[in-house]
Amino acid sequence: MSAVIDVHDHGHHGPARGLMRWVLTTNHKDIGTMYLWFSFIMFLTGGAMAMIIRAELFEPGMQLIEPEFFNQMTTMHGLIMVFGAVMPAFVGLANWQVPLMIGAPDMALPRLNNLSFWILPFAFALLLSTLFMEAGAPNFGWTFYAPLSTTYAPSTVTFFIFGVHIMGASSIMGAINIIATILNMRAPGMTLMKMPLFVWTWLITAYLLIAVMPVLAGVVTMMLMDIHFGTSFFSAAGGGDPVLFQHVFWFFGHPEVYIMILPAFGIVSQIIPTFSRKKLFGYTSMVYATSSIAFLSFLVWAHHMFTVGMPLAGELFFMYSTMLIAVPTGVKVFNWVTTMFKGSLSFETPMLFSCAFVVLFTLGGFSGLMLAIAPVDFQYHDTYFVVAHFHYVLVPGAIFGIFAAVYYWLPKWCGHMYDETLAKLHFWLSFVGMNLAFFPMHFVGLAGMPRRIPDYALQFADFNQISSVGAFMFGATQWLFLYIVIKTIRGGKEATQEVWENPEGLEWTVPSPAPYHTFSTPPEVK
Amino acid sequence: MSTERSHEEYYVPAQSWLPIFMATALFLTVFGAGSWINDMTAQVGTGTSRAIFIAGALLLAGTMYAWFSKVIRENHAGMYSPQLNRSFVWGMGWFIFSEVMFFAAFFGALYYVRNLAVPWLGGEGEKGISNLLWPNFEATWPLMNTPDSEQFPGPKEIIDPMHLPLLNTILLLSSSVTVHFAHTALKKENRQKLKMWLGLTILLGIAFLFFQVEEYIEAYQQLGLTLEAGIYGSTFFMLTGFHGMHVTLGAIILTVIWLRVMKGHFTPEKHFAFEAAAWYWHFVDVVWVGLYVFVYWM
Amino acid sequence: MLLKSNPWVRCIVGMLLMFSNSAWAEWAVNLSPGATEISREVYDLHMIVFWISVWIGVVVFGVMFWSVFAHRKSKGAVASQFHESTVVELIWTAIPFAILVAMAIPATATLIKVYDSSEAKIDVKVTGYQWKWHYDYMNEKVSFFSNLQTSQDEIYNRAPKGENYLLEVDEPLVIPAKTKVRFLFTANDVIHSWWVPDLAVKRDAIPGFVNESWTYVDQPGTYRGQCAELCGKDHGFMPIVVVVKEQDDYQKWMKERQALASKERELKDKKFSKEQLMTRGEEAYAKNCAGCHNIDGTGIPPQFPALKGSQMAIADKAGHLDIVINGKPGTYMAAFGPQLSEVDLAAIITYERNAWGNNTGDVIQPIEIVKFKAGK
Numbered sequence A: 001m002s003a004v005i006d007v008h009d010h011g012h013h014g015p016a017r018g019l020m021r022w023v024l025t026t027n028h029k030d031i032g033t034m035y036l037w038f039s040f041i042m043f044l045t046g047g048a049m050a051m052i053i054r055a056e057l058f059e060p061g062m063q064l065i066e067p068e069f070f071n072q073m074t075t076m077h078g079l080i081m082v083f084g085a086v087m088p089a090f091v092g093l094a095n096w097q098v099p100l101m102i103g104a105p106d107m108a109l110p111r112l113n114n115l116s117f118w119i120l121p122f123a124f125a126l127l128l129s130t131l132f133m134e135a136g137a138p139n140f141g142w143t144f145y146a147p148l149s150t151t152y153a154p155s156t157v158t159f160f161i162f163g164v165h166i167m168g169a170s171s172i173m174g175a176i177n178i179i180a181t182i183l184n185m186r187a188p189g190m191t192l193m194k195m196p197l198f199v200w201t202w203l204i205t206a207y208l209l210i211a212v213m214p215v216l217a218g219v220v221t222m223m224l225m226d227i228h229f230g231t232s233f234f235s236a237a238g239g240g241d242p243v244l245f246q247h248v249f250w251f252f253g254h255p256e257v258y259i260m261i262l263p264a265f266g267i268v269s270q271i272i273p274t275f276s277r278k279k280l281f282g283y284t285s286m287v288y289a290t291s292s293i294a295f296l297s298f299l300v301w302a303h304h305m306f307t308v309g310m311p312l313a314g315e316l317f318f319m320y321s322t323m324l325i326a327v328p329t330g331v332k333v334f335n336w337v338t339t340m341f342k343g344s345l346s347f348e349t350p351m352l353f354s355c356a357f358v359v360l361f362t363l364g365g366f367s368g369l370m371l372a373i374a375p376v377d378f379q380y381h382d383t384y385f386v387v388a389h390f391h392y393v394l395v396p397g398a399i400f401g402i403f404a405a406v407y408y409w410l411p412k413w414c415g416h417m418y419d420e421t422l423a424k425l426h427f428w429l430s431f432v433g434m435n436l437a438f439f440p441m442h443f444v445g446l447a448g449m450p451r452r453i454p455d456y457a458l459q460f461a462d463f464n465q466i467s468s469v470g471a472f473m474f475g476a477t478q479w480l481f482l483y484i485v486i487k488t489i490r491g492g493k494e495a496t497q498e499v500w501e502n503p504e505g506l507e508w509t510v511p512s513p514a515p516y517h518t519f520s521t522p523p524e525v526k
Numbered sequence B: 001m002s003t004e005r006s007h008e009e010y011y012v013p014a015q016s017w018l019p020i021f022m023a024t025a026l027f028l029t030v031f032g033a034g035s036w037i038n039d040m041t042a043q044v045g046t047g048t049s050r051a052i053f054i055a056g057a058l059l060l061a062g063t064m065y066a067w068f069s070k071v072i073r074e075n076h077a078g079m080y081s082p083q084l085n086r087s088f089v090w091g092m093g094w095f096i097f098s099e100v101m102f103f104a105a106f107f108g109a110l111y112y113v114r115n116l117a118v119p120w121l122g123g124e125g126e127k128g129i130s131n132l133l134w135p136n137f138e139a140t141w142p143l144m145n146t147p148d149s150e151q152f153p154g155p156k157e158i159i160d161p162m163h164l165p166l167l168n169t170i171l172l173l174s175s176s177v178t179v180h181f182a183h184t185a186l187k188k189e190n191r192q193k194l195k196m197w198l199g200l201t202i203l204l205g206i207a208f209l210f211f212q213v214e215e216y217i218e219a220y221q222q223l224g225l226t227l228e229a230g231i232y233g234s235t236f237f238m239l240t241g242f243h244g245m246h247v248t249l250g251a252i253i254l255t256v257i258w259l260r261v262m263k264g265h266f267t268p269e270k271h272f273a274f275e276a277a278a279w280y281w282h283f284v285d286v287v288w289v290g291l292y293v294f295v296y297w298m
Numbered sequence C: 001m002l003l004k005s006n007p008w009v010r011c012i013v014g015m016l017l018m019f020s021n022s023a024w025a026e027w028a029v030n031l032s033p034g035a036t037e038i039s040r041e042v043y044d045l046h047m048i049v050f051w052i053s054v055w056i057g058v059v060v061f062g063v064m065f066w067s068v069f070a071h072r073k074s075k076g077a078v079a080s081q082f083h084e085s086t087v088v089e090l091i092w093t094a095i096p097f098a099i100l101v102a103m104a105i106p107a108t109a110t111l112i113k114v115y116d117s118s119e120a121k122i123d124v125k126v127t128g129y130q131w132k133w134h135y136d137y138m139n140e141k142v143s144f145f146s147n148l149q150t151s152q153d154e155i156y157n158r159a160p161k162g163e164n165y166l167l168e169v170d171e172p173l174v175i176p177a178k179t180k181v182r183f184l185f186t187a188n189d190v191i192h193s194w195w196v197p198d199l200a201v202k203r204d205a206i207p208g209f210v211n212e213s214w215t216y217v218d219q220p221g222t223y224r225g226q227c228a229e230l231c232g233k234d235h236g237f238m239p240i241v242v243v244v245k246e247q248d249d250y251q252k253w254m255k256e257r258q259a260l261a262s263k264e265r266e267l268k269d270k271k272f273s274k275e276q277l278m279t280r281g282e283e284a285y286a287k288n289c290a291g292c293h294n295i296d297g298t299g300i301p302p303q304f305p306a307l308k309g310s311q312m313a314i315a316d317k318a319g320h321l322d323i324v325i326n327g328k329p330g331t332y333m334a335a336f337g338p339q340l341s342e343v344d345l346a347a348i349i350t351y352e353r354n355a356w357g358n359n360t361g362d363v364i365q366p367i368e369i370v371k372f373k374a375g376k
Ligand code: HEA
Pocket: A143, A257, A258, A260, A261, A303, A304, A322, A323, A325, A326, A327, A329, A330, A331, A333, A361, A362, A363, A364, A365, A366, A367, A368, A369, A371, A372, A373, A377, A380, A381, A382, A386, A389, A390, A393, A394, A397, A398, C053, C056, C060, C096, C097, C099, C100
């Protein structure tokens, strides 16, 4: 018996054919797939911009592009990677996996789900189109501080603002959908404390999204008003304050960076137990740690603003609260390591990426902790040390997390095993390239190289050259990833239902590839 | 709850044109709006951009209409299980929360300028040294004289909280009560009273909007209180303006509900659309109380 | 020497040397301890947190690598079944917390010192402009701009790059050694950030607000830094140079500066020949305007208009005076009236009206500028 009723008789046996399948679909798997491909295209786009940045920074002096265009590249690279690559990738993974992992037939609100996705291509088309407009693309950094982004911005800032608006709407709807799915659609018997950690981390991420995306919408609205309608939110002449912008932005911005890491925490917490053949150590504390991180993330925003001249008390408060985040994050790291301890480990590609995640994310966390020490941040702030910090948490953090997830679940999605040899090659090249690209940034940062500059003093030349070579290597390697994924989709060794050795979770109880409709009748969880 | 759930059926809709229409409409709307605003600022012709905006807005309205109609039809066809209704409840609840956070951004801005930025500019507090740049500026709230009165001439006067705003407070608070009466009437299956109380709620909402427009006209024409009047005007109009837009939206939603009531929709047991509209209305009301206290009064 | 020249070797050695304190400075892979008590404290804090991180890393990764090597399935490892321990969880919550508290104490102490700018002997107001710094010795009636000195030829690889490429200015900030100097930061347009690593001072310059900081340098010397907040096109090209002089030298320098300033003030009543104005104008144009309008007046369209052949520069003289003196609000074109002396303004405008084929023959005297300003 199929419990999924359907007004039209087609649809629940399998997908429709042709392009319209993708445009009109309400199926969580289709939508997940689209999110993932969209995110990959954005990753390539943002990555191509990073390559331009790295090429210009290969040597001192201006070689390829003008400073004005360099600023556009930096801005668009940051925006696209954050909003176009990482966030949609996680939403894509949630779309595929959350229903499968909680035993639901689909997302709670399928049509809304389709809408959330299709807003994105429009939003990014709008954003990218500014590159071809006369005034040029946004050039004020992904943090778009006023008044550089208001009074002094190119006219395309208006499109940027509206792009952010609809992208935010997409994120909020996506998050609402995920919350409704998780809280309302779990299979009988799956209590909250039995939920897989990926589902838990996404639940918390969704709350973060709903809480902060509207704040982002608010701040860009204030910008719009300042630019076109004469208000003075960010202008002291009228009684406002440019720093107000930063407070509101970072109230969004800091939780945003955890939005980009919590789902990766969840992914790693799924993968490490599987390949350690051992239950996750400290499940309960993982849940509490994730919640604490999310809670604390609302109290630390001004650690990005230590140099704006906050009163001393504010400075101290934000320093202490930021440092505190190391405690729950540490709990997570220790739990992962202890899960591996005395396990029976094997190192398939998802596990390789996860192990690299644990080590390199922690390195990024350590540099984060150094940044949290306010008086020392006066030296680090706006240097390449910060750039090194956040690429360590984002590239081997968020991006490696996504790679790990794709290798882990790809056989479930398309029914074929990926090519393990090529995948391992992808891992090692990425690992080496990424460290080569981002580790030297610590050195130049500490030695005094500011960020967002198209040209630099001579003493930074050597390390920048190495960085660029590493970046090209990491970038070129991603073609290999594309090749591996396409190859797996088109054929390869049949994947079994379980794919891995005794993995835990409902997704492994359905066939590979997962049928178009799963769990029409909810499974019973003991 | 889990035992009952396992036998329910969850409705997964078939393919739909609605979302892609909606996404296209949103795109046209914002692209049109952006171009329009830019054209205005650049003082060039706005014909095309306005047309795009209007096309987008119409498509948006049309799609919303079609979407909600479809949901209502499906609902009446009995395709929605109690579980799906719970999804709607969660959805609406967290949507309202996101709205709360949107207003929080503006209330936060108000708090910041009142208690920190303006005093600093006027020479008070830890960053009072900023007054060096504005030697003639004195911090007051409401801010009648801005630091640079040439660029941002402050308002001559501000709205008296004890007149129109007080009236509006009474109107809006009573509308929250009437919508509650309507709900009770619905639950008691008293359709006549339901229609009356709901209708009255809408009228109160419209009256509120009328007086708000009145107040804006007065602000612009007599008080010199405008968007350009420095930070007081900025926060005042952004907060009350967005609130007003929400009242408008709420009133439209309530009108739709009222029309549905007239068509005989809703039962005492099943009327989530009504409840969602009522929640929204209460939310708008609560925001107003915040506004009345922090924007008009204190 | 191979070690010094090959970047690859440098990188690998640099990574290895991370673990050795003495090597840090030589290789420019670390913060410099700097030239003030504060900068040294900051450096020490930095090293403390760094070493704590290293040791936590050694322990955590040590355990992890031990598992990776010892508990492999391929080596026949069999998984244990433990998966919970409240005691262990509590321990590894409490220990990091204690470590953090230990770090927070010295950090707080240093921060309080940084915030205490009382009892300074000298006040310098530092104003960020797109893209140069302005220094105003508030009690001395001396003020000047500080511009990038590196030539466009060096930047565009048409000439070899000098030793202090991008870190050199025409007029450095001069302060005395062994004296507490207070800085008051603000900005004229967008947010900038004044940063000199050796002084461990980085403070944002925010338009409309004033931020304070201070320094006390023990040794005379030259300290270089850069603007550290994205401020538009030439954010990478607005360096900071601080020259610290012994007390006596500083006094001498200040006297000379004051004399120069009063001479400048007298100049505005003088009449100049066209040649004088053109020479002075060319120089001042290169310094103040070429960044946007280009050295040959062609601008960087579309954002920055060409002045060569521009209607304003060949016909509309009043408009020309107006836009240069008052700027155009809401665009990058700043008001130069308050920034430049009357002589420089007159010279620049004369230059623009006669250079690059804009042969109007107009000569604008400083007095005209004075009148124009008064008429406003
Ligand atoms: C995924 C994204 C991500 C994550 C997870 C983090 C995590 C952290 N970040 Fe980071 N951060 C960014 C993304 C992220 N950050 C970005 C994008 C920016 C720059 C934005 C911009 O300006 O463009 C930034 C900038 C940034 C700054 C501002 C720097 C500046 O501009 O001057 C600061 C300052 O405090 C900071 C701190 C931290 C801290 C303390 C953590 C902590 O969460 C880290 C906690 C983890 C650990 C500490 C490691 C594991 C813990 C243990 C093993 C336990 C034991 C450890 C100890 C007791 C030391 N970050």
